[in-house]
Amino acid sequence: MIRIEQLSKRYDGRTVVDALDLHVHGGEIYALLGPNGAGKSTTIGCLLGFVEADGGSIRLAGSSLPPARAAVEHAAYIAENIALYERLTGVENVEFFMRLLGKRPSRAQIEALLERAGLPEHAWHRMASGYSKGMRQKVGIVMALAKGAQVLVLDEPTSGLDPEASVSFGELVRSLAKDGAAVLMATHDLFRAQELADRCGMLVGGRLAGEWRLGELNAGELERNYLDILARRN
Numbered sequence: 242m243i244r245i246e247q248l249s250k251r252y253d254g255r256t257v258v259d260a261l262d263l264h265v266h267g268g269e270i271y272a273l274l275g276p277n278g279a280g281k282s283t284t285i286g287c288l289l290g291f292v293e294a295d296g297g298s299i300r301l302a303g304s305s306l307p308p309a310r311a312a313v314e315h316a317a318y319i320a321e322n323i324a325l326y327e328r329l330t331g332v333e334n335v336e337f338f339m340r341l342l343g344k345r346p347s348r349a350q351i352e353a354l355l356e357r358a359g360l361p362e363h364a365w366h367r368m369a370s371g372y373s374k375g376m377r378q379k380v381g382i383v384m385a386l387a388k389g390a391q392v393l394v395l396d397e398p399t400s401g402l403d404p405e406a407s408v409s410f411g412e413l414v415r416s417l418a419k420d421g422a423a424v425l426m427a428t429h430d431l432f433r434a435q436e437l438a439d440r441c442g443m444l445v446g447g448r449l450a451g452e453w454r455l456g457e458l459n460a461g462e463l464e465r466n467y468l469d470i471l472a473r474r475n
């Protein structure tokens with residue numbers, strides 16, 4: 242699970258995350274929405290230890306380690322663009338990553354992970370330089386699976402993916418949540434958020450301006466709520 246309490250971050254004296262409380266349970270997908278500059282990436286940066294918070298606390302998977310250490314132990318991060326070793330094949334990328342984790346997987350184990358993530362078999366032994374964005378996202382999911390991550394953090398994971406790739410990526414994320422992972426996904430894609438997430442929160446000026454359970458809202462209602470909040474602030 243993810244437990245963020247009273248998180249705050251300032252840049253040059255300006256508060257960009259403001260006493261934020263946000264909880265994501267194991268097995269739950271939470272979409273973090275909000276306009277440009279709302280503080281989504283900064284929140285994720287604090288969560289993963291890339292950014293040092295000015296206040297508050299973050300707990301990942303019940304660990305009492307500081308966020309950067311807890312993230313190494315328990316979290317997988319899928320950014321908008323997945324960086325792979327371009328001259329290694331998909332199988333070699335996964336093998337390299339798993340060796341960094343101290344694991345020595347067999348070829349068959351790696352191929353089973355790639356198969357579960359839906360990477361086409363013809364790509365397994367091709368250099369990653371030729372991979373599409375959707376294929377890279379699948380390798381990212383394989384890394385999360387290989388790690389047995391209890392926390393999955395996604396930043397704009399489906400931007401630039403075609404609808405079919407988005408749907409298949411969403412199914413993978415849901416299967417990780419079904420296995421118990423807590424998933425936090427920052428996105429501008431209200432439609433995908435409504436389809437995939439169990440709950441969502443809207444960040445404005447570093448504060449949660451709204452939070453909804455998505456079973457109770459369709460995509461149109463979510464969009465209306467989103468726009469209403471922005472209109473009230475302007």
Ligand SMILES: Nc1ncnc2c1ncn2[C@@H]1O[C@H](COP(=O)(O)OP(=O)(O)OP(=O)(O)O)[C@@H](O)[C@H]1O
Nearest residue numbers: 252253257275276277278279280281282283284429
């Ligand atoms: N390293 C930094 N130095 C100074 N200001 C920063 C830094 N990183 C982010 N900011 C500012 O903090 C605010 C929040 O930015 P952040 O990237 O977290 O927003 P976001 O919600 O992820 O936006 P987007 O949807 O555009 O990615 C913005 O005003 C941004 O300019």
